[in-house]
Amino acid sequence: MNLVLFDFDGTITNKDTFTKFIVSSASPARLIVGGIFILPAFILYKLGVLPASRMRPLVSKVAFAGVCEKHINAKAQGFVCHYLPTVMRKPVLDKIAQHKEKGDRVIVVSASLSPYLNIWCQGLGVEVICSELAVRKGKLTGSYVKGDCSGIRKVIHIKQRLNLQHYHNIIAYGDTEEDYPMLNIATTRFYKGKPF
Template identity: 40%
Template sequence: MNLALFDFDGTITQREMFAAFMQFAAPRRRLMLGMPLFAPLVAGYKLGMVSGSTIRAQSIRFGFRGVPATHVRMMGQRFAEEMLPAALRPQALKRIQWHRDQGDKIVVVSGALDVYLEHWCSQHGLDVICSRLEIVDGRLTGRYRGLQCVGTEKSRRVRETCELERFPLVYAYGDTPEDLDMLSMAHHKYYRWQALA
């Protein structure tokens, strides 16, 4: 049995899903107020001056602070069932099935949010390591529980969760610089679906 590590956004899906989930799940009033407030951050991100991690952290703080966790979990389940199927990359699903046919352990390792990604992975029988939202007294705090699962945090959590020495081969699939540290752990690495030496 080998180990296959898959990023989610842009690797299993055809596009990033974080903004789509925020639009789907955040209270409408906050979305309307947030659009002009976040415009400079979004522009900075597109110019490479603001990191994706910063945008995501600020979006969660603004969009979800104080919102009941049960509501966001319910919206996450709906998002996984109603929105994600149309965004999936057929090539990724075929590759996941290939690993399944080989008897490999398959883990989705993503900065995506637990409230929808855990549901999607459960539906597909996949293990998951992802970013988690902090809950206190039944409400979201607007912060992550721990660090965002990006960059070096991805490989740290994989090492913490999977005994790498148990696997003869490790495969890893990603599509952004946030995945490169995870890819460096693998014997077979694929960046934007191209094999790396």
């Protein structure tokens, strides 16, 4: 069995889904007040001073802290049904299907969020490792369970889940520098669809 690792945003999709989900699921009041609150951080992010791996958790905190988990899960279901199909790269979906037909173990490894990625991956019949939103007493805390799943954390999360020595061939697909650590543990790697 081969192990096949796919990044999600920009690799399986042709657009960023993290931001779209935040905008489509957070209340207008949170978007406005939260936008003001994190404006300094957003400026630093745009200037390249603050990395995306630190910006995403801030945004998630503002958008989801104290929100009912069932409400966000319902939003995620709608997001998966109505929005995600519009941004999928069909050749990549075909590639995933091919790997599954060969009996490969396919895992989506992404910094995007658990509410919608869990649903989408379950529907496709693949595993997922992603930025998991923490829940306490039925409400989201706004924090991540194990941090932002990007960069070296992708590798850490993969190794916590799997014994890589069980796989003779590891194939990885990514599209940004945040995917480099994951690509580097692979025996066969693709960057933006091309051998890397």
